[in-house]
Amino acid sequence: MKKCMLIENPNSGDGKNDEFMEKLKEKLQDEFDEIIDKKTQKENDGENFAKTACEEKFDSIFVVGGDGTFNEVINGVSKMDYRPKIGLLPGGTNNTYMQLIGGSNDLCEAIEKLSFEKTKKVDIGKCNDTYFSYYVCFGKLIEATTSTDSKEKEKLGGFAYVKNVLKTLPKDETVDIKIEYEDKSFECKASLVYVMTVNKIGNLEFSKDKADLSDGYLNVFVMTDEGIMSKVDAAKDMLFGKVDENENIKSFTCKKLSIKNLEDKKIELDMDGELNEQLPCQIEILEKHVEIYMPKNN
Numbered sequence: 001m002k003k004c005m006l007i008e009n010p011n012s013g014d015g016k017n018d019e020f021m022e023k024l025k026e027k028l029q030d031e032f033d034e035i036i037d038k039k040t041q042k043e044n045d046g047e048n049f050a051k052t053a054c055e056e057k058f059d060s061i062f063v064v065g066g067d068g069t070f071n072e073v074i075n076g077v078s079k080m081d082y083r084p085k086i087g088l089l090p091g092g093t094n095n096t097y098m099q100l101i102g103g104s105n106d107l108c109e110a111i112e113k114l115s116f117e118k119t120k121k122v123d124i125g126k127c128n129d130t131y132f133s134y135y136v137c138f139g140k141l142i143e144a145t146t147s148t149d150s151k152e153k154e155k156l157g158g159f160a161y162v163k164n165v166l167k168t169l170p171k172d173e174t175v176d177i178k179i180e181y182e183d184k185s186f187e188c189k190a191s192l193v194y195v196m197t198v199n200k201i202g203n204l205e206f207s208k209d210k211a212d213l214s215d216g217y218l219n220v221f222v223m224t225d226e227g228i229m230s231k232v233d234a235a236k237d238m239l240f241g242k243v244d245e246n247e248n249i250k251s252f253t254c255k256k257l258s259i260k261n262l263e264d265k266k267i268e269l270d271m272d273g274e275l276n277e278q279l280p281c282q283i284e285i286l287e288k289h290v291e292i293y294m295p296k297n298n
């Protein structure tokens with residue numbers, strides 16, 4: 001008997017996900033004998049439901065929510081030995097991971113394109129005790145992404161982030177950090193650090209290197225200068241995929257790294273859009289740790 005769990009955040013995005021649940025369940029019925037329906041009501045519900053699905057050996061979990069709910073589900077399954085396959089459906093305002101796997105950001109269309117035929121085992125990152133599917137980052141410029149409100153995101157999509165990066169630049173400040181990876185280490189003043197399972201945010205590729213969701217590597221980008229003009233330049237080069245051409249951006253790949261704060265200030269880490277951990281941190285990649293359903297035509 002094939003069971004799946006449907007985890008829905010009814011309040012994510014425009015709060016209208018409920019309208020599409022019947023259509024989704026009809027589709028799931030073609031593939032699964034039993035569908036267990038769960039609605040999140042508060043923080044961590046997504047993680048706890050996902051853990052239960054692992055313990056009870058569900059075949060699959062389908063998540064309808066934004067990046068926060070998806071991240072909770074990833075955290076629920078990643079620490080377990082048995083991990084159900086995961087299907088992501090975009091219930092939030094801007095589902096960055098959905099974009100990454102080439103899926104639609106429109107819930108109705110994504111349900112139509114949901115396919116049970118093709119799955120992919122993707123890498124998951126682990127930072128201290130928390131897991132991430134996409135990125136860990138810090139630096140004042142990150143405020144540009146977290147301060148973008150839902151309405152603005154809905155209206156402007158990726159452009160809202162770019163606009164806010166430029167708005168946040170004058171507030172930017174640097175942090176003295178030490179990064180160690182493999183047998184290398186360096187200290188620098190960093191204004192922005194991204195550690196990612198790939199090399200892009202949405203459609204914005206930071207570098208031209210080939211990076212894949214399953215290649216078993218972390219992609220690290222560190223913006224290292226204090227001058228405002230060079231930061232505008234560096235931000236522009238990051239957003240337009242030219243990090244290799246900018247001397248103020250260090251970029252490399254690795255399997256494991258540690259980042260220490262050399263100053264006495266609290267630096268919180270944004271993980272997949274949620275503030276979950278802080279420096280110092282140990283980050284590693286768990287290769288092909290979770291199997292996800294790929295949307296049709298991919």
Ligand SMILES: Nc1ncnc2c1ncn2[C@@H]1O[C@H](COP(=O)(O)OP(=O)(O)OP(=O)(O)O)[C@@H](O)[C@H]1O
Pocket residue numbers: 009010011012013040041042043044045065066067068069070072091092093094095150273
């Ligand atoms: N019923 C609920 N009401 C309010 N908050 C919830 C509920 N269920 C879950 N949450 C919390 O809301 C957080 C954000 O949810 P989610 O990312 O799904 O939506 P969103 O913020 O609208 O989407 P996006 O990140 O795309 O803007 C979750 O991490 C969870 O902690």
